[in-house]
Amino acid sequence: MSADIDSSPASRRSFVLAAAASGLSSIVPSVGWAQQEKPQKGGTLTLLLFPEPPTLTTIAHTAGSSVTISGKVTEGLLTYDFNLNPQPQLAVSWTISPDGLLYSFKLRQGVKWHDGKPFTSADVAHSIALLKEFHPRGRATFASVSEVQTPDAHTVVLKLSKPIPYLITALAASESPMVPKHLYSTGRADANPANNAPVGTGPFVFKEWVRGSHVIYERNPHYWDGDKPYIDRLIVRFIPDAAARTAAIESGQVQIAPSSPVPFSEVDRLRTKPGLSFETRGYEYINTVYRLEFNLEHEALKDLRVRQAIAHAIQRENLLKVAWYGQGRLTSGPVHPALKKFYVPDLPQLPHDLKAAEKLLDDAGLRRGKAGGNWRIRLHLTPIPNEGGQRTADFLKQALGRIGIDVQINGQDFATYIKRVYTDRAFDLHVSAMSNTFDPTVGIQRLYWSKNFKRGLPFSNGAHYVSPEVDRLLESAAVEVNEPQRIRDIAEFQKRIALDLPDITLVAPHIYTIVDKRVRNHTVGADGVAGNLASVWLAAS
Numbered sequence: 433m434s435a436d437i438d439s440s441p442a443s444r445r446s447f448v449l450a451a452a453a454s455g456l457s458s459i460v461p462s463v464g465w466a467q468q469e470k471p472q473k474g475g476t477l478t479l480l481l482f483p484e485p486p487t488l489t490t491i492a493h494t495a496g497s498s499v500t501i502s503g504k505v506t507e508g509l510l511t512y513d514f515n516l517n518p519q520p521q522l523a524v525s526w527t528i529s530p531d532g533l534l535y536s537f538k539l540r541q542g543v544k545w546h547d548g549k550p551f552t553s554a555d556v557a558h559s560i561a562l563l564k565e566f567h568p569r570g571r572a573t574f575a576s577v578s579e580v581q582t583p584d585a586h587t588v589v590l591k592l593s594k595p596i597p598y599l600i601t602a603l604a605a606s607e608s609p610m611v612p613k614h615l616y617s618t619g620r621a622d623a624n625p626a627n628n629a630p631v632g633t634g635p636f637v638f639k640e641w642v643r644g645s646h647v648i649y650e651r652n653p654h655y656w657d658g659d660k661p662y663i664d665r666l667i668v669r670f671i672p673d674a675a676a677r678t679a680a681i682e683s684g685q686v687q688i689a690p691s692s693p694v695p696f697s698e699v700d701r702l703r704t705k706p707g708l709s710f711e712t713r714g715y716e717y718i719n720t721v722y723r724l725e726f727n728l729e730h731e732a733l734k735d736l737r738v739r740q741a742i743a744h745a746i747q748r749e750n751l752l753k754v755a756w757y758g759q760g761r762l763t764s765g766p767v768h769p770a771l772k773k774f775y776v777p778d779l780p781q782l783p784h785d786l787k788a789a790e791k792l793l794d795d796a797g798l799r800r801g802k803a804g805g806n807w808r809i810r811l812h813l814t815p816i817p818n819e820g821g822q823r824t825a826d827f828l829k830q831a832l833g834r835i836g837i838d839v840q841i842n843g844q845d846f847a848t849y850i851k852r853v854y855t856d857r858a859f860d861l862h863v864s865a866m867s868n869t870f871d872p873t874v875g876i877q878r879l880y881w882s883k884n885f886k887r888g889l890p891f892s893n894g895a896h897y898v899s900p901e902v903d904r905l906l907e908s909a910a911v912e913v914n915e916p917q918r919i920r921d922i923a924e925f926q927k928r929i930a931l932d933l934p935d936i937t938l939v940a941p942h943i944y945t946i947v948d949k950r951v952r953n954h955t956v957g958a959d960g961v962a963g964n965l966a967s968v969w970l971a972a973s
Contacts, residue, residue, distance in 0.1 A: 471969040476665040480689035483846040484670040489630045491611050492566035492622035494891045500962045503605030504649055505632035510603040512958040532595040539586040543656045545612045546631045553582035558613035562621040568891045572877050573602050594911040598871040606962045635661035635966035662969035674819055687948040690961040696757035711945040714960015719768035719868040725935040728895050730860050737792040739933040743782040744789035745835045752939055755823040760941040765926040766876050768868040768940050774922045779930040789835045800836045808836035815863035817849050824863045855888045872922050873910045881906050897934035
C-alpha cells in the first residue's frame with residue numbers, strides 16, 4: 433500500500449499518518465510545478481541579499497541570509513511544495529515504518545559533488561551527525577536519531593529512539609543541507625573552511641565571495657536534473673543601505689530581492705512600477721516573528737516585575753503602525769499565526785499601562801534617580817542589524833524612556849551582532865527576528881528549551897531561560913504522535929511563556945519578494961528564493 437501526496441492544506445499531517453500506517457510512501461514531483469513556458473537558457477541573474485550572511489552554508493547556522501543562499505550549492509534530501517508536501521531532491525523515495533521509528537531513503541544515483549567525487553549514503557549519514565551536533569535547530573530535530581545505517585551507497589536508514597512527528601518536513605536544503613564527508617570529516621563543522629567556499633551537489637558552483645560586496649556562482653554543467661539550471665551565472669549582491677537597495681531594484685541592477693528588502697514606506701510606490709511584481713508565496717517554510725528577548729543573567733531582569741513593567745510600557749498597536757508602517761500582524765505569543773493549528777490567539781497579555789509599569793519598577797527597587805538624573809536603570813539593547821530590528825529598537829527606546837529606563841542601542845554589523853548576543857552575551861535586551869519554520873518543535877523549541885543554551889550557539893536560547901515545566905511540554909510535543917495532544921502541549925507551553933516573560937513576541941511582519949517580471953520560475957515551492965533556483969530562467973525583454 434502506498435501513501436500518495438495530495439495538495440490539500442491538511443495533506444502534510446495526513447501524509448505522515450498515512451505513511452506511518454502503510455509503511456510506504458511513493459513520491460513523484462508535483463504536477464503543480466509544471467512549467468507553462470519553455471525556459472530560455474543563458475544569462476545572469478542578480479539577487480539582492482541583506483544583511484550579508486555570516487556563512488554560505490547552513491550545516492551549523494540558521495541566519496536568515498545564510499538560509500537564503502545555502503541551498504544554491506548544498507542540497508537537501510527533500511524539497512516541498514506550497515502545501516509543505518515533500519518532493520524528491522537528493523532522495524527519490526522513502527518509507528516510514530508503522531511505529532514511526534524507522535525511515536528509509538533511496539538516494540538519487542549518478543550525483544556528484546562539485547569536486548567530482550560521488551555523492552553517497554556515507555555523506556548523508558555524516559551530514560545528519562553534524563546537524564545533530566552543531567545545527568541550532570538540528571540539535572533538537574535529530575536528537576532522537578539513534579543510528580544512521582548505510583546498507584549500500586544509495587540507501588540510508590534512520591533509526592529513531594523516539595518518534596519525530598515532523599521529521600519528514602525537516603529535510604529541505606535550507607534546513608538540513610547535505611555536505612561532503614570528505615571535506616567535513618575532521619574538525620568542527622561550524623569552523624570548517626568549506627562553509628565559506630562550499631562544495632555541494634546543487635545547480636550552482638561557488639566561485640568567489642568578496643566580503644562586503646557579492647558572491648558569484650556559476651552554472652553546474654554536471655547537474656543531475658536534466659538541462660537545469662537554465663541561467664549561466666548567479667550573482668548575490670549585498671547592499672546594506674536601504675535607499676541603495678530600492679534604487680538597485682528600480683534600475684534593474686538586481687532582478688530579484690527576497691525577504692521584504694525595501695522600507696515599508698516604499699512598498700506602495702514600487703507596486704505601481706509596471707516592470708516589477710511582488711511575490712508573497714515562498715515563505716511557507718519560514719514564518720518570522722520579531723521578539724524582545726531579555727538576558728535573564730542580568731540581575732534586574734531576573735525579576736519578573738521588571739519584565740512585566742517593560743511589557744506594560746509597550747503600546748503594541750503603535751509599534752506596528754509606527755515602526756512597521758502597518759505591514760505586519762501583532763502576535764500574542766511565540767507561535768506565528770500562520771501555524772494555525774498551534775497558534776493560540778487569546779494568550780494573557782499585559783495591557784499598555786504606564787502607571788502599572790512605574791509601580792512594578794518601584795516595587796522592584798528601581799526608583800527614579802537610581803541610575804542618575806530621572807533614570808531608574810540603564811539597559812543595553814542589541815537589535816538584529818536590519819531595518820525592522822532598528823526601527824523596533826528606536827520605538828522601544830522611546831517607550832521605555834517614559835518609565836525611566838535609559839535604553840542604549842548597540843549598532844553593529846551582523847557578525848558582531850551574533851558574537852555580542854550568543855558568545856559574549858554583552859546585551860541586556862535583544863530585538864531578534866526568528867523563524868518559526870514549519871513546526872514549533874523545529875523553529876520554536878530552540879529558543880526556550882534550557883538544554884539549547886550554549887555559549888556561542890547562534891539563534892538559540894539567548895535569554896538563558898530555564899523552566900522544567902516548559903522543558904517537559906516541549907519535549908513531550910517533540911515526540912507526541914497524537915496530534916490533538918501535541919496541540920494541547922504546545923498551547924500550554926505558550927501560556928507558560930506568556931506568564932514567565934523570558935521574551936515578548938511583538939510582530940509577525942509581512943514578507944514578500946520583489947522581482948523583475950522577466951524572471952520566471954523563481955518561486956516554485958515553500959522555500960521560495962531560498963530554494964536552489966535550478967528552475968529559474970530569464971525571458972527576453
